[in-house]
Amino acid sequence: MTAREPKTPETGVRGEVNQDRFVGGQDLTRWKSPIGRFMVRIAQRITAFLGPYAALVITLAVGLAVVLALALVFGEVYESVTEADGVAGLDHPVLDAAKSVRSPALNVAVTAYTDIGGTIGMPIIAVVIMIWLALRRRSWTPVILIATAGLGSLLMTIAGKQLFGRARPNLSDAVPPYEHSPSFPSGHSLNSIVIAGIVAYIIILRLETTRARVVTILVASAFAITIGLSRVYLGHHWLTDVLAAWALGIAWLALVITAHRLYLTVRARHAQHVVS
Template identity: 60%
Template sequence: MTDAVSARMKQRLAGAVEVLGRHGLLLLTLAAGLIPALLLALAAGGVYEAVVEEDGVAGLDQPVLDAAITLRSPGVDTAVTWLTNLGGTIGLPVLAAAAVLALCRWQRSWTPLILTASAAAGSLLLTVAGKALVGRSRPPLSDAVPPYEHSASFPSGHSLNSLVVIGTLAYLLVLYLNTRRSRFLTVLAGAVFVLAIGLSRVYLGHHWLTDVLVAWILGLAWLAILITVHQLLHARRLRSLPAG
């Protein structure tokens, strides 16, 4: 992280400590990250329960897929397939690697690499564990656009991984950028990309809507935990720096 960013963060930390005290700031940081993560985990459990019992929000799965099928055309199918590949096992790592390399060179720090790698590892673990636990079948191949996929459906790996990785990169950029406009545009661009990847999975018939919804919820929960840990570690490092 650059000296300017560190100085700005240290100034903010000093102000927060003055108002809340060190223990108060610690508790507030924990609450700000872990309470949303807990609520999101509960929401993910609700979606899982709906899928298992085939009621609630799961009742939207077939109607939404049917609606997506009516929107298809050869040209749109090709474009959406290219889009969804950006969130896949090749496209997303390539995009992330390029972004991380640029951030590391810009900030002269390994933090973007460490944080993004940690985020991706946790996201991959959630994806693999979720698919193994639920073992849900994907929509019928007759309703899908090739190339077909045959792994378990719940949660959507493209949706979960893209949210976590792009969310982490957006978080880092928000820390590094100096203007509110640039930060807003960063968050907006990341959100649009993640939304597009998730919806592409439903459009192509590769996932049910609830596969994508639970992926987004789990991704947000993991991202909240990751950011909380990073903020705590960063605050501790800034407190150890000499006043300047």
């Protein structure tokens, strides 16, 4: 778009795609695998009938169904594994180690910190960041990505807790205020890694230096990891609940990012077709 060219919705979308498609010199619209190219063809067909955002939403919906199925399968495997002595031997020593370093002051500090990733703190943070990014970018993309990522992590948490009902550590081993919902998966851990991850991804798309991208990834990772470990420290979850939540969160993040890459690819190819 030149300085004299009027900014229309089409040119605005084209500019957003061009800004988002390269990360460290890597073109996110280039698909090397046959599966990736197949998904691009499907997304192009959906876009032809329903529009680009509809294609993004449908892709995310399909991804959500896949990850929920993955959560069920993962939960079955997890439930079988946690009955074995090996994993039980991991959970209890870690909890004992956490109990050994507790102090009244540290308990208060960790409780306040873990609340950031809770059912009140995490949604507030997600909504504020989502609105800020949407206004800054003048795009619905952050709204769709963050809202969908958060919804997926919430549904996985609810489904896992209702289906498997794993007991939390004994209240005598926990720091109040106590929690009584099932232990698997750790909702704090799952939601924090998903929200931190998708926000980091959206921010990285507009960062120009490797150093800035690395710092963003480190900050997001540190937040997700420390929220998860805080659940073990407080005795509100077993370590394996947290590890499972991280695995599910990373899988869901990969699907959300793939859906956005498909959106970028379809828009980039459409823009190239219009120019040619």
